[in-house]
Amino acid sequence: MVASDSGDKTYLLDLLKEPVLAVQEFFVLAGKAFQNIFRRPHYGDDIILQMDTIGVGSLPIVVLTGFFSGAVMALQMSRALAQYGQVGKTGTVVSVTLARELGPVLTALMVAGRNASGIASELGSMKVTEQIDAMRALGTDPVQKLVTPRLIATGVMLPLLTIIADFVGMFGGFIIAKFFLNLPPRQYWTSVWRALEWNDVTQGLLKPLIFAIVISLVGCFYGLRTTGGTQGVGRSTTQAVVLATVLVFVLDLLITKIFVSQGAS
16 A cells, blocks of 8 residues: 555656656746847847748738738627617727737737747757757857847737737728728727727737747747657647647736736725
8 A cells, every 4th residue: 555655656756747847947948048138149130030030921910810800809899889879889899809808819829820830840950950969069059049039039029010910900990890880980090099098008018028928938948849850840849839829828817817906906
């Protein structure tokens, strides 16, 4: 009986060992990446290249997602508001929802699906082909060269992409309001403008910044841990996208709860 209990405890410890070590490695990587922001060399060319890849490369899908999200939201909410004779409030609902939730979250999901996978596959390929080991042998810090530029680039571009998605989404809602709901343009845009408060703007900018940090670090983390050749690269890519997506929703809930609690107090 004692031997059985001891065996169960050992099995449980072995089961928890790998996830705990992975979390520890992730935070060590994050700490090094943030420290390197203030250290030379800064690899400005790499930062600009990553900003182009992450920002400009993601722009078409972000614009399309934002436009149709705003249009669908206006169409759906107008039906609900019509029951109370408040179709004129469609712009209010669209703007607040986009600024607080849909804009940051949907943009982060698009970037996570496109760039977390791209980062993980790129760094994973470098890892399995021993390019990262060669980089260390030449005296170059892989975190400084590979991780920090991607962290900075994502942190800059994701909030900008979110702002674009918000405005495009509001324009999508305007198209529905004008051509399907027969709302005057002035009424729609006035309700959009008056509905937004500083709390909404703060949420809309803070969320994508935090999402950007998580997405970039998760992609880099799984890329640098890749083993097992090309199959390992595929596994790392899948794991990076799944974890980044889940963390976006978890962090969205936590940040929203903080803002709601502050508003209630």
